[in-house]
Amino acid sequence: MPFVKIEMWEGRKPEVKQRLVKEITKVIVDNLKCQEEAVTIIISDIPKYNWSIGGKLASDSFNSKI
Amino acid sequence: MPFVKIEMWEGRKPEVKQRLVKEITKVIVDNLKCQEEAVTIIISDIPKYNWSIGGKLASDSFNSKI
């Protein structure tokens, strides 16, 4: 407890992910007063061609950005 | 708002996915009266060897079909 899933565009570097999960875990521990070891986070790297906003795939609309 | 996740067997062509998300977005906008830009859809391509129906992996049972 608790369980967090982050769905985001693929392409982030390992060190960005490391910092991200570390800081989110800290925020959760501070606010929910749970143990650090109890916090699980899964990152789901979604290709832009599988992510649609407003009916358009992000591979078409946001091609140059992460 | 709203957020849609579609889990389906991998192997669909980009143009099929494009049409799929475009038409689902339209149905959602028409029925929920929300803004087009507010509709997010994520497609999750699941390999058949990770999809089980009735206790059998689809890679065994449905090998030739998508």
Add this chain to the structure above:
Amino acid sequence: MPFVKIEMWEGRKPEVKQRLVKEITKVIVDNLKCQEEAVTIIISDIPKYNWSIGGKLASDSFNSKI
């Protein structure tokens, strides 16, 4: 196959949901060429106080709308 999950603010009427799932199912059958009976959709009614956009709960920011 396929499996669809729709997360949206709670408060929609049953007849809106009925039309929504009927039309999304049709779009999926037409585009993915699968059988109608194979399409499962789950609607997840999320209270606005559990839905955050830009760091603010929708119960604060979007109180009057669905």
Add this chain to the structure above:
Amino acid sequence: MPFVKIEMWEGRKPEVKQRLVKEITKVIVDNLKCQEEAVTIIISDIPKYNWSIGGKLASDSFNSKI
């Protein structure tokens, strides 16, 4: 982009949730360099009788705690 889902035991106060989503959003914006408005978070309040750790429902094992 990105989309976050937090599953946790039910029973948190609104002000705890407000702070939680605000701080997680900030962490995401800082690390992923995305726009604040692009960050969506859904909290899923799970009753302890629907949450199992090690084969035991948390309603039996952790009854007094949140």
Add this chain to the structure above:
Amino acid sequence: MPFVKIEMWEGRKPEVKQRLVKEITKVIVDNLKCQEEAVTIIISDIPKYNWSIGGKLASDSFNSKI
């Protein structure tokens, strides 16, 4: 590790859920050779009016059954 989510129609008794999570946990431990305490299962009770098969809400099609 691992994390399991079961979405099913609401209405199951607590003792059914207890047996279900206990036996699934055992199957996972036996097959994946992981520790019992590492297995988390969340049950999601879905109302039939939010579950559609073949474009029809289960509240209409399967009203008398669980």
Add this chain to the structure above:
Amino acid sequence: MPFVKIEMWEGRKPEVKQRLVKEITKVIVDNLKCQEEAVTIIISDIPKYNWSIGGKLASDSFNSKI
């Protein structure tokens, strides 16, 4: 009905997955008294570099184990 999602570290062999889904399906059929064909299971293979426990990626903490 019902729908099960298993998120676990990637790297399991096909025959382990086959046995896993077969046995989980049996447990569900026995306990929920539903038809075998109605049980869908999706396995989600998560790389350890996307799975965090206690704020640390499992690729750092559990590198040698599955």
